[in-house]
Amino acid sequence: MAHLIRQYSLEPGAVEIEYMEQYFDEFRRKKTAQEIIERLNGREHLILIALASAQDDVDHMVPVAFKVGHELQSSETDPKLRDLVERLSTCVCFTGRKVFYGWIGGTRKEWRGRGHYRALTEQQEEWAERRGFHELVVKTKNRFYPMRATLDHMHFDVVKFEPHAYDNGESKVYMSKKLLPSMIDEHKTMRTVEEAA
Ligand SMILES: CC(C)(COP(=O)(O)OP(=O)(O)OC[C@H]1O[C@@H](n2cnc3c(N)ncnc32)[C@H](O)[C@@H]1OP(=O)(O)O)[C@@H](O)C(=O)NCCC(=O)NCCS
Numbered sequence: 369m370a371h372l373i374r375q376y377s378l379e380p381g382a383v384e385i386e387y388m389e390q391y392f393d394e395f396r397r398k399k400t401a402q403e404i405i406e407r408l409n410g411r412e413h414l415i416l417i418a419l420a421s422a423q424d425d426v427d428h429m430v431p432v433a434f435k436v437g438h439e440l441q442s443s444e445t446d447p448k449l450r451d452l453v454e455r456l457s458t459c460v461c462f463t464g465r466k467v468f469y470g471w472i473g474g475t476r477k478e479w480r481g482r483g484h485y486r487a488l489t490e491q492q493e494e495w496a497e498r499r500g501f502h503e504l505v506v507k508t509k510n511r512f513y514p515m516r517a518t519l520d521h522m523h524f525d526v527v528k529f530e531p532h533a534y535d536n537g538e539s540k541v542y543m544s545k546k547l548l549p550s551m552i553d554e555h556k557t558m559r560t561v562e563e564a565a
Pocket residue numbers: 394433473474475476479480481482483484485486487507508509512513514515516517518519521522
């Protein structure tokens with residue numbers, strides 16, 4: 369069965385993502401809509417939410433997974449993004465290439481293991497490849513085992529490991545995938561994508 373994915377424009381999307389983040393106890397500091405708008409405004413970005421039947425009512429569709437990403441340029445001036453570009457500069461080439469950063473995402477606990485995150489990731493890859501991006505990079509932490517396993521299943525390569533001074537679970541893992549047209553043919557999920565009203 370096809371996964372139903374909704375693509376959002378900036379302001380309504382940011383509000384939806386703020387709402388979605390409340391369901392994740394893995395995220396210590398939840399993103400606010402304002403923070404999301406400030407990050408994405410003025411740069412190429414993609415806000416996707418997967419919908420599925422509510423647990424107690426198959427006819428009622430609810431948001432179950434989300435994924436937000438944006439363009440990352442070598443000329444970033446925002447301190448957080450500047451820092452990210454510097455850390456990536458040893459393993460990702462920005463010169464003459466478009467790099468997409470898979471910023472945040474997740475699947476609500478009750479809906480995990482049903483392919484929702486793969487569907488969102490494949491949709492993000494397809495969208496980014498069509499818009500001329502060459503590479504998709506993500507950052508996670510050593511302790512996020514399900515996320516590392518998921519990215520591994522989707523053939524992201526580890527491109528950098530930054531050990532934390534005293535807590536290895538907090539060590540940073542940078543992963544990347546080159547975006548090629550042939551990769552789209554290997555996608556496994558069927559997806560219906562609609563634009564949010
Ligand atoms: C990681 C996460 C997004 C996976 O979402 P999901 O919807 O359950 O993932 P999917 O069902 O789409 O699985 C995608 C692939 O990853 C694999 N996978 C997913 N969870 C896995 C796990 N815990 N262990 C091993 N493999 C796993 C699946 O088998 C699947 O592989 P396949 O398509 O080749 O069969 C979800 O567990 C989550 O939201 N975790 C919390 C978020 C988080 O840790 N964020 C860290 C910040 S970076």
